[in-house]
Amino acid sequence: MPIIQVKTKNHPYEILIQEGSFKDAGELISAKVSPCRVLIISDSNVAPLYAEDLKKSLKAFGFTPSIWHFDAGEQSKTINTLTRIYEACYESGLTRKDCIVALGGGVVGDVAGFAAATYQRGIPYIQIPTTLLAQVDSSVGGKTAIDLPFGKNMAGAFNQPAFVLIDPELLNTLNPKIISDGMAEVIKYGCIRDSALFEILETSAGIIPSAQVIARCVQIKADIVSADEFDFGERMLLNFGHTFGHAIEKASGYSLYTHGEAVSIGMSAAVKVGMAFGVTSPEILPRLTYLLQAWKLPVLTSLSTEAVLTALKADKKQLGDHLNFILLKDLGAAHIHPVPISDLRRAALDSLDQLVLGVPKKSFLPDNLIIHPGKIQGSVRIPASKSLAHRAFICAALTGKTHWELLVSGVYAPFSDDIKATLRCLHQITEAWAEKKKGHFVPELILDCSQSGTTLRLLIPIVAALGLEACFTGQGRLPKRPIHAYQEAFTANGVIMDFPENGDSLPLRIRGRLTAGKFELPGNISSQYISGLLLALPLLESDSTITLTSGLESESYVNMTLSVMSYFGVPVTRNTLNSGYHRYFVHPHSFTETSRPYAVEGDASQAAFWHLASYLGQEITIENPALSQLQGDASMQAVLNQFSSNHAEIDMKDIPDLFPALALAAAASGKDKRIYFKNVNRLRIKESDRIESTLAMLAGFGVENVRVLDNEIIINGVSSLKCGDISSFSDHRIAMTAAIAALKAEGDTIIRDSSCVAKSYPDFFSELKRLGAEIETLTEGGNT
Numbered sequence: 001m002p003i004i005q006v007k008t009k010n011h012p013y014e015i016l017i018q019e020g021s022f023k024d025a026g027e028l029i030s031a032k033v034s035p036c037r038v039l040i041i042s043d044s045n046v047a048p049l050y051a052e053d054l055k056k057s058l059k060a061f062g063f064t065p066s067i068w069h070f071d072a073g074e075q076s077k078t079i080n081t082l083t084r085i086y087e088a089c090y091e092s093g094l095t096r097k098d099c100i101v102a103l104g105g106g107v108v109g110d111v112a113g114f115a116a117a118t119y120q121r122g123i124p125y126i127q128i129p130t131t132l133l134a135q136v137d138s139s140v141g142g143k144t145a146i147d148l149p150f151g152k153n154m155a156g157a158f159n160q161p162a163f164v165l166i167d168p169e170l171l172n173t174l175n176p177k178i179i180s181d182g183m184a185e186v187i188k189y190g191c192i193r194d195s196a197l198f199e200i201l202e203t204s205a206g207i208i209p210s211a212q213v214i215a216r217c218v219q220i221k222a223d224i225v226s227a228d229e230f231d232f233g234e235r236m237l238l239n240f241g242h243t244f245g246h247a248i249e250k251a252s253g254y255s256l257y258t259h260g261e262a263v264s265i266g267m268s269a270a271v272k273v274g275m276a277f278g279v280t281s282p283e284i285l286p287r288l289t290y291l292l293q294a295w296k297l298p299v300l301t302s303l304s305t306e307a308v309l310t311a312l313k314a315d316k317k318q319l320g321d322h323l324n325f326i327l328l329k330d331l332g333a334a335h336i337h338p339v340p341i342s343d344l345r346r347a348a349l350d351s352l353d354q355l356v357l358g359v360p361k362k363s364f365l366p367d368n369l370i371i372h373p374g375k376i377q378g379s380v381r382i383p384a385s386k387s388l389a390h391r392a393f394i395c396a397a398l399t400g401k402t403h404w405e406l407l408v409s410g411v412y413a414p415f416s417d418d419i420k421a422t423l424r425c426l427h428q429i430t431e432a433w434a435e436k437k438k439g440h441f442v443p444e445l446i447l448d449c450s451q452s453g454t455t456l457r458l459l460i461p462i463v464a465a466l467g468l469e470a471c472f473t474g475q476g477r478l479p480k481r482p483i484h485a486y487q488e489a490f491t492a493n494g495v496i497m498d499f500p501e502n503g504d505s506l507p508l509r510i511r512g513r514l515t516a517g518k519f520e521l522p523g524n525i526s527s528q529y530i531s532g533l534l535l536a537l538p539l540l541e542s543d544s545t546i547t548l549t550s551g552l553e554s555e556s557y558v559n560m561t562l563s564v565m566s567y568f569g570v571p572v573t574r575n576t577l578n579s580g581y582h583r584y585f586v587h588p589h590s591f592t593e594t595s596r597p598y599a600v601e602g603d604a605s606q607a608a609f610w611h612l613a614s615y616l617g618q619e620i621t622i623e624n625p626a627l628s629q630l631q632g633d634a635s636m637q638a639v640l641n642q643f644s645s646n647h648a649e650i651d652m653k654d655i656p657d658l659f660p661a662l663a664l665a666a667a668a669s670g671k672d673k674r675i676y677f678k679n680v681n682r683l684r685i686k687e688s689d690r691i692e693s694t695l696a697m698l699a700g701f702g703v704e705n706v707r708v709l710d711n712e713i714i715i716n717g718v719s720s721l722k723c724g725d726i727s728s729f730s731d732h733r734i735a736m737t738a739a740i741a742a743l744k745a746e747g748d749t750i751i752r753d754s755s756c757v758a759k760s761y762p763d764f765f766s767e768l769k770r771l772g773a774e775i776e777t778l779t780e781g782g783n784t
């Protein structure tokens with residue numbers, strides 16, 4: 001019979017773990033406590049299942065038992081329940097020689113244990129835990145508590161039980177979700193102390209833990225508690241995953257996640273923090289992820305980093321200027337790692353917003369910087385295509401599968417801000433969609449698209465097609481960027497769109513459910529409208545068509561959408577009409593899970609900056625496999641090749657994002673060059689007015705001979721680039737172009753508001769430094 005000793009100084013006690021031991025409870029308890037009055041405290045679920053049997057068993061061994069129970073659930077862990085327990089103790093005639101038995105999960109154990117600690121200044125109590133969490137965790141260690149209106153476990157006592165009786169067979173009546181919840185703690189033990197246990201769990205994923213596994217967990221907790229009964233040192237190791245876990249529970253108002261789910265996200269986050277601080281090996285993350293997900297536990301949160309950070313900082317009040325994270329040196333080897341409050345944002349960013357498959361790195365992201373001219377050299381791996389990643393995550397989310405993020409691969413952390421915005425919104429949308437399918441009421445969603453126009457334009461029709469009510473918000477220039485093109489088409493098809501009265505696009509409220517039908521859109525507005533509709537229309541109940549009323553610009557983006565949809569099993573057909581414009585036919589269709597995740601290829605728009613660097617004489621090799629022609633911007637090198645002619649003519653219709661880099665390349669091509677850029681008017685409605693911002697950047701480098709005509713720009717080359725003080729206009733593409741150009745300038749160049757590269761390429765400056773660029777942070781008092 002496995003018996004584990006808890007060797008606390010004043011109250012050592014034993015824990016017995018054996019299948020079927022509950023039926024002998026009376027006998028086993030009589031070996032620890034002399035016959036006396038016993039109050040069995042339980043809850044409304046457990047009492048009907050087990051209390052009468054326990055009462056009979058106790059009676060048979062000379063005890064005088066009575067039963068009292070309260071409504072099951074955390075909401076009962078209150079001072080009110082405590083008072084009622086005192087009353088029940090009194091009514092049962094309990095004295096200090098008598099005993100309480102806590103029969104139930106962690107709630108029963110905590111509240112009954114606290115009652116035992118305080119009734120008549122303390123009477124003995126025994127734990128018979130009936131949930132997995134209670135068996136491996138809460139029944140061991142003597143922490144008892146109730147919740148107060150201002151916080152969880154706010155009043156309590158250390159009160160070791162006289163005996164703990166664990167019968168794993170009691171778990172057979174538990175709901176699987178509650179088992180999963182407890183598994184988060186079981187997995188935690190493997191992580192912090194026992195890699196062999198972790199391996200056992202890996203090979204038995206999905207199987208309810210045996211008595212041996214439970215005993216191993218209890219032994220770990222007993223050892224830690226014996227060494228640190230009052231939680232001043234080693235016991236903190238048990239908090240692995242709980243630092244973020246508690247913050248996540250708090251930030252979601254204790255409603256979105258169960259404790260186990262929050263701990264699961266917290267453990268995954270803690271591993272990523274460990275990786276970011278160079279403590280934890282990256283191999284642990286996929287193993288932990290697999291195990292957590294095998295138990296249907298989440299590894300990502302839909303909460304914003306800001307919300308979790310605020311909740312984390314609330315803990316700071318209690319701890320001064322550090323927060324203790326429990327990080328893993330290895331599987332089975334945890335240690336306490338104080339993180340300065342000033343690094344918390346980094347820790348949160350590094351861990352919460354990233355897909356589990358990504359390897360987090362610290363990005364160098366100063367606001368303002370100085371770049372010295374010089375040579376860079378080496379190879380780069382370009383981050384995944386943002387455009388493809390947006391589309392792939394949307395299609396994956398529309399499969400309705402849990403953990404749909406894992407249907408997409410190749411998107412390495414740190415994520416760009418735009419992808420974070422899409423992921424955050426998709427989590428909200430998929431959760432709401434699932435609730436709606438169950439017939440539950442779903443309140444209006446607040447979907448913050450941050451500064452991402454793609455997120456906004458692609459998600460509006462999807463929200464409309466799912467019939468969800470939502471308020472879209474955004475930051476930076478996004479509220480000013482146009483989205484009205486949907487209005488006419490949607491109003492005629494059942495959706496009400498309320499725009500603000502000041503002429504802005506956001507906040508935009510939408511209500512109603514989109515109906516199938518004939519949609520007409522001009523092709524010379526953003527192709528994202530067409531992509532958004534294409535993604536949404538398969539969700540409707542009958543066939544739809546999208547007819548373009550003018551020639552399609554940026555067609556490659558629409559083709560990208562069709563290609564990703566096809567990977568997720570949704571076909572769309574296309575005709576070219578007599579007018580020469582396209583018509584798309586979309587039928588109702590489910591997005592289906594694929595046998596292999598969609599692998600997002602490198603981002604051609606980001607590769608463009610390295611092509612520019614090579615064009616300017618730097619020695620850069622791009623490591624990624626050759627890009628498909630799905631991305632229009634994959635033509636950067638081919639366009640640069642055209643600059644060998646003195647009077648090249650470049651059509652920007654399909655490659656608007658390449659303009660800053662191409663304009664700079666044109667300017668740096670030499671005095672005898674004159675390059676024409678056609679179809680440039682749409683550049684004015686990008687993250688910045690990209691004609692204005694690009695020309696200002698060129699002027700900063702001493703390139704003044706530029707002519708702006710109607711829908712056309714002519715750039716005359718110069719022999720060398722001057723150094724200057726460049727504003728990025730908060731436009732990532734301007735900042736990155738300027739940084740590459742600065743390496744060829746005649747002196748040091750200042751780039752302001754350079755952290756905007758986080759929008760698409762958070763690692764850009766880290767990469768530039770790695771390749772040998774000399775970059776300094778510009779601070780108000782001087783450089784660092």
Ligand SMILES: NC(=O)c1ccc[n+]([C@@H]2O[C@H](COP(=O)([O-])OP(=O)(O)OC[C@H]3O[C@@H](n4cnc5c(N)ncnc54)[C@H](O)[C@@H]3O)[C@@H](O)[C@H]2O)c1
Binds near residue numbers: 130178
């Ligand atoms: N004291 C500690 O060291 C410690 C540690 C961790 C958690 N906790 C506390 O534990 C509580 C959570 O414990 P929990 O997850 O066990 O929740 P719980 O006690 O609410 O039990 C979960 C649900 O399972 C039901 N249930 C319990 N056993 C059952 C069985 N055998 N068959 C069918 N249904 C059963 C319960 O009625 C309840 O509805 C929280 O209040 C938390 O603060 C305490």
